[in-house]
Amino acid sequence: MRLWLILLGLVLAQPLLADSNLPPAYWANRQLPDAKQEAKAEALMEELRCLVCQGQSIADSDAELAGDMRDLVRRRIAAGEKPAAVLAWLVQRYGSWISYKPTDEPATWPLWLAPLAFLGIGALLIRRRICTRARG
Amino acid sequence: MSRAVRFAPLVLLVLLLAGLVWRLATPADTTVTSKLEGKAVPAFTLPTALPSKPALASADLATGKPRIVNLFASWCVPCITEVHVLQDLKSRGVSIDGIAVRDTPDDLADFLARNGDPYERIGSDTQSRVQIALGSSGVPESFIIDARGIIRYQHIGAIAASDVPMILSKLEQAR
Numbered sequence: 125m126r127l128w129l130i131l132l133g134l135v136l137a138q139p140l141l142a143d144s145n146l147p148p149a150y151w152a153n154r155q156l157p158d159a160k161q162e163a164k165a166e167a168l169m170e171e172l173r174c175l176v177c178q179g180q181s182i183a184d185s186d187a188e189l190a191g192d193m194r195d196l197v198r199r200r201i202a203a204g205e206k207p208a209a210v211l212a213w214l215v216q217r218y219g220s221w222i223s224y225k226p227t228d229e230p231a232t233w234p235l236w237l238a239p240l241a242f243l244g245i246g247a248l249l250i251r252r253r254i255c256t257r258a259r260g
Numbered sequence: 261m262s263r264a265v266r267f268a269p270l271v272l273l274v275l276l277l278a279g280l281v282w283r284l285a286t287p288a289d290t291t292v293t294s295k296l297e298g299k300a301v302p303a304f305t306l307p308t309a310l311p312s313k314p315a316l317a318s319a320d321l322a323t324g325k326p327r328i329v330n331l332f333a334s335w336c337v338p339c340i341t342e343v344h345v346l347q348d349l350k351s352r353g354v355s356i357d358g359i360a361v362r363d364t365p366d367d368l369a370d371f372l373a374r375n376g377d378p379y380e381r382i383g384s385d386t387q388s389r390v391q392i393a394l395g396s397s398g399v400p401e402s403f404i405i406d407a408r409g410i411i412r413y414q415h416i417g418a419i420a421a422s423d424v425p426m427i428l429s430k431l432e433q434a435r
Contacts (some may be wrong), residue, residue: 175398
């Protein structure tokens, strides 16, 4: 009996959500009627990092703030703003961190140069191997 | 192959493992800071959150006197303890305005009746728009605005009783 009560309690228990009682913003989970604008908004939303679940884009995140950001992105794109301008507005507030796209800031130079360095090391290794074989 | 080259992969592996263990032991800081510190409050106007309270606009913040803008919500648990600290700050003559994030008038009235009301004005931000415009990423957060309407300091999370001297000195600097 006790076990059944505990199990029943587990089934009925609701997760404690740190969420508001308000419904999602209008454009949070609704596509723009203009397919071209929606495509632009979608591309930007996939590039933007969610402020709550920082490993997810706002397109993927279920956080309320991500919904509000999707609403903001769609609203601005529908009003004719360029995706780059919306991104710049957000970067001004949260830094380049808000975008998943690596920038060309000096901090990211190693990231861009690493493939070249590895190619160089690989070429060196191959050359040495060929040379030793030729000698042997 | 020389001995040094033969051991290079092992050395790399050890370095990689050391790096991973170090990151696990000291996790990266995940707080999101606003980049607007030192800049003017972005222009906004919010409707009133309660019939009995004046609404909040960015123009209300450049008053010739430093003030605190507190982003809070009735559904936010740490906000309950923070309100008592804000009451204390208010009793020391600090002007505090509120931005209620994603809140309803009923819930808000209930929250203030229960926990006290330190706010001069409260704006209702039902779609987190002003929150995003300020570069804030959650509740509670507070911004210290100087006499000319410039953001001087962002406090992430609840202001604890032990933060009061620090907040007062930040307000003094923002004069």
